Amino acid sequence: MDTDKAEQLKAELQQWFNQAEQLIRQIPPNQLYAAVGIVLLTVFVFILVRVFKRTISNTVVLTGLSGSGKTTLFYQLRDGSSHQGTVTSMEPNESTFVLHSETSKKGKIKPVHIVDVPGHSRLRSKLDEFLPQAAGVVFVVDALEFLPNSRAASEYLYDILTKASVVKKKIPLLILCNKVDKASAHTREFIRKQLEKEIDKLRASRTALSAADITNEFTLGVPGETFAFSLCHNKVTVAEASGLTGDISQLEQFIREHVEP
Amino acid sequence: MLEQLLIFTRGGLILWTCKELGNALRGSPIDTLIRSCLLEERSGAASFNYDAPGTAYTLKWTFHNELGLVFVAVYQRILHLLYVDDLLAMVKREFSEIYDPKKTVYSDFDDIFRQLRKEAEARAEEIKKAKQVDKPVSNNMGNDSGDGDDNVKVRKLEAHSKGSFVANRNAPAKGIANGKENGSSNNGAFDVNKLQKLRAKGGKKTDTIVNKVPKVETKKKITKKNRVWDDSPKESKLDFTDPVSENGDENIQIVAADEGESMMDKEEIISSESESEEDEDEEAEKGTKVETKKKGWFSSMFQSIAGKANLEKADLEPALRALKDRLMTKNVAEEIAEKLCESVAASLEGKKLGSFTRISSTVQAAMEEALVRILTPRRSIDILRDVHASKEQRKPYVVVFVGVNGVGKSTNLAKVAYWLQQHDVNVMMAACDTFRSGAVEQLRTHARRLQIPIFEKGYEKDPAIVAKEAIQEATRNGSDVVLVDTAGRMQDNEPLMRALSKLIHVNSPDLVLFVGEALVGNDAVDQLSKFNQKLGELSPSASPRLIDGILLTKFDTIDDKVGAALSMVYISGAPVMFVGCGQSYTDLKKLNVKSIVKTLLK
Numbered sequence: 001m002d003t004d005k006a007e008q009l010k011a012e013l014q015q016w017f018n019q020a021e022q023l024i025r026q027i028p029p030n031q032l033y034a035a036v037g038i039v040l041l042t043v044f045v046f047i048l049v050r051v052f053k054r055t056i057s058n059t060v061v062l063t064g065l066s067g068s069g070k071t072t073l074f075y076q077l078r079d080g081s082s083h084q085g086t087v088t089s090m091e092p093n094e095s096t097f098v099l100h101s102e103t104s105k106k107g108k109i110k111p112v113h114i115v116d117v118p119g120h121s122r123l124r125s126k127l128d129e130f131l132p133q134a135a136g137v138v139f140v141v142d143a144l145e146f147l148p149n150s151r152a153a154s155e156y157l158y159d160i161l162t163k164a165s166v167v168k169k170k171i172p173l174l175i176l177c178n179k180v181d182k183a184s185a186h187t188r189e190f191i192r193k194q195l196e197k198e199i200d201k202l203r204a205s206r207t208a209l210s211a212a213d214i215t216n217e218f219t220l221g222v223p224g225e226t227f228a229f230s231l232c233h234n235k236v237t238v239a240e241a242s243g244l245t246g247d248i249s250q251l252e253q254f255i256r257e258h259v260e261p
Numbered sequence: 262m263l264e265q266l267l268i269f270t271r272g273g274l275i276l277w278t279c280k281e282l283g284n285a286l287r288g289s290p291i292d293t294l295i296r297s298c299l300l301e302e303r304s305g306a307a308s309f310n311y312d313a314p315g316t317a318y319t320l321k322w323t324f325h326n327e328l329g330l331v332f333v334a335v336y337q338r339i340l341h342l343l344y345v346d347d348l349l350a351m352v353k354r355e356f357s358e359i360y361d362p363k364k365t366v367y368s369d370f371d372d373i374f375r376q377l378r379k380e381a382e383a384r385a386e387e388i389k390k391a392k393q394v395d396k397p398v399s400n401n402m403g404n405d406s407g408d409g410d411d412n413v414k415v416r417k418l419e420a421h422s423k424g425s426f427v428a429n430r431n432a433p434a435k436g437i438a439n440g441k442e443n444g445s446s447n448n449g450a451f452d453v454n455k456l457q458k459l460r461a462k463g464g465k466k467t468d469t470i471v472n473k474v475p476k477v478e479t480k481k482k483i484t485k486k487n488r489v490w491d492d493s494p495k496e497s498k499l500d501f502t503d504p505v506s507e508n509g510d511e512n513i514q515i516v517a518a519d520e521g522e523s524m525m526d527k528e529e530i531i532s533s534e535s536e537s538e539e540d541e542d543e544e545a546e547k548g549t550k551v552e553t554k555k556k557g558w559f560s561s562m563f564q565s566i567a568g569k570a571n572l573e574k575a576d577l578e579p580a581l582r583a584l585k586d587r588l589m590t591k592n593v594a595e596e597i598a599e600k601l602c603e604s605v606a607a608s609l610e611g612k613k614l615g616s617f618t619r620i621s622s623t624v625q626a627a628m629e630e631a632l633v634r635i636l637t638p639r640r641s642i643d644i645l646r647d648v649h650a651s652k653e654q655r656k657p658y659v660v661v662f663v664g665v666n667g668v669g670k671s672t673n674l675a676k677v678a679y680w681l682q683q684h685d686v687n688v689m690m691a692a693c694d695t696f697r698s699g700a701v702e703q704l705r706t707h708a709r710r711l712q713i714p715i716f717e718k719g720y721e722k723d724p725a726i727v728a729k730e731a732i733q734e735a736t737r738n739g740s741d742v743v744l745v746d747t748a749g750r751m752q753d754n755e756p757l758m759r760a761l762s763k764l765i766h767v768n769s770p771d772l773v774l775f776v777g778e779a780l781v782g783n784d785a786v787d788q789l790s791k792f793n794q795k796l797g798e799l800s801p802s803a804s805p806r807l808i809d810g811i812l813l814t815k816f817d818t819i820d821d822k823v824g825a826a827l828s829m830v831y832i833s834g835a836p837v838m839f840v841g842c843g844q845s846y847t848d849l850k851k852l853n854v855k856s857i858v859k860t861l862l863k
Contacts, residue, residue, distance in 0.1 A: 066296075071273040075365075083365045088295040089273030091329065116272070122300050122634050151650075155641055202646065 057135045058096075058259045059113040063127055063160070064140035065153050066119035069178040072243035073140065073251065074116040076100070082244060089118040092126055099252055112259050124156075131165045136172050136258040138251065143177040143185035143240070146194070154198030161199075161232060170234040174254045181242035192229065192238045200227040263342070264318065264335045266374070267291065268356060268367075271329040277356070277367045279374060288313030290335055294320050299331075301834065302631045305603025310338060323349045325357055326612040327571065332356070344385035351377045523680040524842070524850045572612050572620070580624040581606055584862075591861050593824030594783045597831050605631055629858055632827065636854045638836030642810065644772070648686055648741055651771065657689070657735040658742045659768060661728075662812070663761060664776035665788055666749030669814035669841060671700065673776060674744050675707040677812075677839065679846040681742055682711060689740035691731035692717040693724035693764070694748040704746060711846075714740065724748070725764040732768060745770065752791035762799040765806050774838065775808045777829055778815045785828045793833060808833055813852070814841035821860045826852065 024032070062070045071086040074093050080100035093116040098109050115130045117123075131137070139160065141153055160166060161173070175195070177188045229236040239250035265286055268277040290311040298309045299322075309320045317338040324331055332353055334345050355373050581602045588598040605627050614623060651658040660677070662670045671694070678688045690708050692715060694700035701717050708715035716731035728745050735743045747764065750757035765773060775792060777785060789808070797805045811829050819825075826837055837852040 067292075075274060079365065084275045084278060086273045086275060087267075087269050088292050089271070090295060090300060090331075091271040093272035093274075118273075120296065120300060121639050122637050125633070125637070152641075155643075155646075201649070204649070 057133050058110065059115060059130065059133050060136045060138060060255050060259065061127070061130050061134045062114065062116045062138050062140060063156075064119050064138075064176075065142065065149055065156060066121075067145075068119060068140040068142040069243040070116045070119060070140050073176075073178065073241065073248060074114060076243055076246055076248050077114060077252070077255075080246065082246075088120060089116065090120075090123070092117050092130070094130075099255065101252060110259070112255055114255075119156075127160075128163075131163065131171075134171055136174065136254065137166070138174045138176050138254065140176045140178050141191060141195075142179055143188075143191060144179045144182050146177075146186050146191055150194055150198055154195050154202060157195060158199050158202045161234075161236075167233055172235040172237075172254075172258055173232075174251070175229075175236065175238045176251055177238065177240045178243055180240045181245045181247065188238045188240050196227055196229060203227060262336070262340065263345070263348075263378075264337060266332070266334045266348075266352070268330060268332050268352070271331060274365065276330070276360075276365065277370055280371060281375070286318070286335060287316045290318050290320055291333060294322070294333065297834075300634065302601060302604040302635050302831070304607045305600055321345050321349060323353055324607060324610070325353055326608060326610055328357060328360055328362075330356070330360065342385070343388065344381040347384060348378060348381040351381060521847055523676070523683055523847045525680050525839070526683070527850075572609055572614055572623075574606060574610055576620055577606050577609060577624060580621045583621070584624060584628055588824060588827075588861060590822075591824040592782055592819070592822035593861070594786045594828040594832075596783075596786060597828045601628070601631065601635075601831070625862065629862060632858045632861060633854060635831055636827065636837075636852070636857060639834070640836070642836050642838050644838065645684060645686070647771065648681075652741050655736075657732060657740050658772070659732055659745065659770035660742065660772045660774055661745045661747060661765060661768075661770045662774050662776050663747055663792065663808075664749060665751055668749065668776045668778045670694075670749065670776045671703050671707075671746055672844060673812055673814055673839070673841045673849070674704075674746050675711065676841060676846055676849040678707070678711055678713060678744055680849055682713065687739065687741045688713045689731070689735045689738075689743050690715040691728055691743055691745045693727045693731070694746050695720050695722045695724055695727065696748040700746070700748070714738070724760065725767045728764055728768045752788050752795070755795075758792075758795040759799045762796050762805075765796065766800050766802055769806065773806055773809045774812050775810070775829075775833070775835070776812045776814060777825065779813050779819050779823065779825045780815055781825050783828075785825050786832050789829055789833045808835050810835050810838040812839045812841065813837050816840050816842040816850075817848070821863065823857050823860050826857055827861065 062074060064070055066088055071089050071093060072082045075082050075086075077099055078095060078097050094114065096111045096113040098111045115134075117127045117130060137160065139157055142149065146153075157175075165171070166173070175192070177186070177191050179185055225231070229238075237254070239254065241248045241251050263279070266279045267275060269275045269291075288311065290313070293311055294309050298304065298306065304322075304324070307321070309322075311318045311320060318335050319338045320333055320335050322331060322333045330353075332349050334349055336342050336345065352374065355377060356367075356370065359367065359370065359373075585598045585602045588601070589595060605624065608631075609624065609627050612623075614620065648658045662674050664670050674690065678690060681688050688711075690704050690713065692701045692704045694704075695718070698720075701719065705715055705717065716727070716734050718727045718730070724747060731745065732743055745764075745768075747761065748757075750761065752758070773796075775789065777788065781788070793807050796807055800806070811833065813826055813829070816823075829835075830837060840850045840852050842848045842850055
């Protein structure tokens with residue numbers, strides 16, 4: 001019985017095939033070739049677009065502790081002024097635009113996609129959404145209130161530097177000391193040294209948890225040597241800026257370096 | 262009078278502040294509101310109180326979820342302004358019409374706001390006046406003539422306004438008229454207000470009298486009498502500690518307990534997602550089908566394809582109710598589930614429903630995000646890092662275990678000691694449970710098995726003093742961590758809570774760990790809030806220490822009813838630092854936020 005049914009099915013399929021062949025034969029060959037060609041072309045274009053999207057990324061991510069001045073810097077980059085002030089962000093700010101200082105330049109300038117991720121500890125997970133597509137990361141540090149927050153800042157920085165996406169893609173990182181317009185702000189050398197010291201200590205205590213620490217995927221630097229930013233796989237630089245007064249030239253330089261103009 | 266009204270985006274940019282109310286706000290009330298209320302999923306609450314040196318503000322807010330805007334009004338707490346809610350609603354309506362994502366300056370809104378404020382104030386005056394008119398008219402008798410004149414004036418103005426004035430001017434005219442009327446009626450109704458105040462004061466007085474009586478009683482009760490259960494003769498000796506314990510040691514083979522890796526250090530294998538998603542869909546469908554009839558189902562399908570305009574509270578109601586019931590079956594305390602649902606509703610109201618999404622799935626996604634946000638710790642829970650930091654300062658890191666009776670403090674103290682020991686930290690135990698028979702021996706046995714020093718002073722000693730001496734001993738012999746065990750106590754027991762608060766105040770520990778069992782239901786809310794409250798009230802210092810972390814125990818006894826974790830974290834704001842999942846030394850884990858959220862919403 002089963003073999004009979006199978007044969008019946010086969011016969012039906014054969015009939016189907018014959019009918020289809022006849023239909024196709026009826027269509028003039030040019031049209032057929034044209035249709036197939038168009039389908040192939042669209043598929044090809046899709047693949048191309050996908051591939052291109054991956055190689056060229058124009059995203060720069062602004063991150064740092066809550067209250068360091070990321071949102072102010074974001075609006076300075078976009079509009080050249082911080083408007084009426086900011087409050088703690090509850091959501092990321094992202095937008096693609098031409099840097100405000102370059103709007104006066106002539107010629108075609110490629111817009112930059114800047115993302116400002118909230119620094120509040122409960123919203124840290126939002127950073128992971130944007131890191132994979134980042135061409136550069138800016139870690140904003142409050143140079144005025146640096147010492148009370150130095151431990152939290154270095155922990156956050158350590159977490160970022162040991163993320164898989166940052167290490168594997170060697171995403172360049174800029175440590176931006178913000179609020180330098182105030183007289184009692186620390187110098188960038190001091191901040192750099194403090195951060196290196198704190199991260200050194202963190203390395204010791206984090207590697208003590210060794211294989212089971214699922215949060216940090218990579219370790220930093222060379223065990224035994226004191227940590228320095230120059231030992232990182234990705235390039236780490238330090239710069240200064242002031243969000244309120246609009247002195248962001250070093251930040252813009254970093255952005256332009258890593259996003260092709 | 263309003264102190265300030267702000268409009269800002271969820272991304273943090275301030276779009277508009279009222280320039281007329283130019284007073285700068287003292288402290289940073291807006292930032293505190295965002296950090297401690299809106300990001301803590303308490304946005305369903307009615308208002309937020311902010312205290313700074315020199316000021317006491319109350320803040321009220323509203324969201325426009327579609328455009329991602331937040332409207333906040335700040336005013337002094339002593340003025341109970343009635344028109345703030347109305348004003349916020351009106352401001353929201355007007356502003357959303359002129360809002361443009363590209364624009365960042367809205368100076369034309371100043372005039373609109375001025376008008377809206379007058380309208381709102383006028384409306385509030387009317388409501389107040391209406392309430393006062395209902396009061397006994399006898400007080401107004403004396404001022405009748407005055408009232409009569411004003412009434413005539415109002416009627417004349419109204420007549421005029423109907424005839425010649427433009428509709429807009431009604432509001433200010435009425436406002437002025439109402440102001441005058443109110444002035445006179447205030448004089449008359451003043452006595453009524455006074456009466457009300459006196460009545461309230463009287464009520465307060467009786468309250469204080471009632472409170473004083475039990476306090477006096479408890480003061481008399483300080484000396485604890487031995488409990489006599491039946492007619493047996495009184496026991497004179499209570500301290501049964503064995504004086505010959507030294508000799509007893511040699512006979513027993515003491516082997517340091519080494520049971521392998523503590524589960525704190527093991528990676529958790531998370532089960533595959535596909536199973537749970539299927540269950541989710543089934544549950545969600547059942548939920549919607551139960552709530553709606555056939556016609557409702559069709560319209561909801563249609564809406565999900567077409568994408569309804571805006572989500573209203575009524576639409577969210579059934580989905581939220583289903584979600585709340587689901588949370589409660591998972592042992593989440595009832596009021597916590599309620600508050601969470603309100604907060605999620607506040608964040609979804611007015612949002613546009615995307616096409617091809619059901620309301621239930623939007624609500625589910627929002628709730629999941631909210632749960633992850635609550636359970637993610639606000640500060641780092643890296644104890645080893647803190648221990649190292651204390652080590653550098655050459656002080657021992659002191660952890661105090663508090664909780665109600667029978668939750669597993671002593672057992673989990675031993676587990677934490679085992680884990681710390683595995684990471685090369687010198688631990689010392691302090692037996693400050695001087696009440697329960699056998700508590701000191703229990704800790705002594707643990708200490709012997711783990712080969713760590715223990716500081717004990719026997720029974721019936723003051724725990725605070727024992728703890729202090731233990732910490733001094735630790736500094737002397739170079740221990741890195743001191744784990745202090747305390748007696749279990751009910752949150753309502755005033756003298757015991759006072760003793761605990763004294764212990765914490767005298768020793769200022771680095772970590773106050775509240776031990777709570779995962780089996781607890783609605784009582785978790787009561788326990789934690791009362792503990793925090795008593796620790797805050799009864800502490801003689803100005804900035805009292807509250808609960809810093811939670812240790813969740815008996816996690817292996819609940820299958821998937823993991824709601825106690827959520828209740829405790831929500832009510833106290835403290836992160837869950839450890840989870841006890843068994844009765845041997847290795848059964849100590851970290852809280853896996855994603856798996857808990859998945860289990861809660863399954």
